[in-house]
């Protein structure tokens with residue numbers, strides 16, 4: 001069995017304070033994991049460990065069978081708040097192509113032709129080619145998010161970590177971003193971990209769901225995890241998982257207080 005991620009009793013710290021404790025889970029090649037949890041649950045912290053950016057942890061964590069810091073070239077991490085220098089009027093193609101420069105250690109504006117060609121291929125693959133020449137800063141929030149995802153693909157990652165890619169988007173843009181992620185999953189077979197407060201738009205692309213709240217609450221298939229008694233432990237007894245036809249929906253709020 002080829003596992004992309006193997007975590008066993010993983011505890012992640014900031015100095016000596018435990019941020020997330022005792023995570024045990026495995027993810028297979030090509031699977032998409034939806035990572036759920038309330039504010040402060042530890043979702044970003046876990047992504048940063050997997051990306052090799054945070055190394056203060058105990059327990060076992062293997063990514064492609066190695067320590068995360070040894071396999072950073074196989075992993076792309078898209079943080080929640082993406083900051084670009086908006087004083088520089090970059091085109092969409094510039095923004096995407098820059099994703100192919102960082103890993104080479106080249107940060108300059110003379111982008112090699114082969115990198116531009118690859119950028120156009122990725123934009124075409126994601127149905128964004130027609131906006132390649134547009135100014136990035138003039139795009140809608142939904143378009144920007146899809147371009148940022150396109151940019152992450154420039155390094156040919158085998159594991160894509162996305163921190164709340166849908167959070168700033170309206171319902172229509174959420175659907176568009178979800179179909180972008182679905183295409184990446186189906187056509188590229190990239191293993192993905194996506195953090196979200198709203199699992200509903202993503203349920204159909206999630207092979208696994210993990211619910212954390214400073215520790216592991218549940219890990220399994222969407223049907224195994226998204227159950228009243230499990231989500232109720234974190235989000236309170238009013239939380240419900242409901243079926244409408246074939247589709248599972250989760251009715252939860254984004255809690256900013258702890259329900260005990």
Ligand SMILES: Nc1ncnc2c1ncn2[C@@H]1O[C@H](COP(=O)(O)OP(=O)(O)OP(=O)(O)O)[C@@H](O)[C@H]1O
Nearest residue numbers: 014015019020037038039040041042043044045046
């Ligand atoms: N740089 C830091 N130094 C110290 N503690 C931190 C740091 N970053 C996060 N924490 C703490 O670690 C815990 C987990 O935070 P994290 O940002 O990973 O949660 P999250 O689930 O991503 O939250 P949100 O949904 O609000 O983004 C929180 O208690 C947070 O205060």
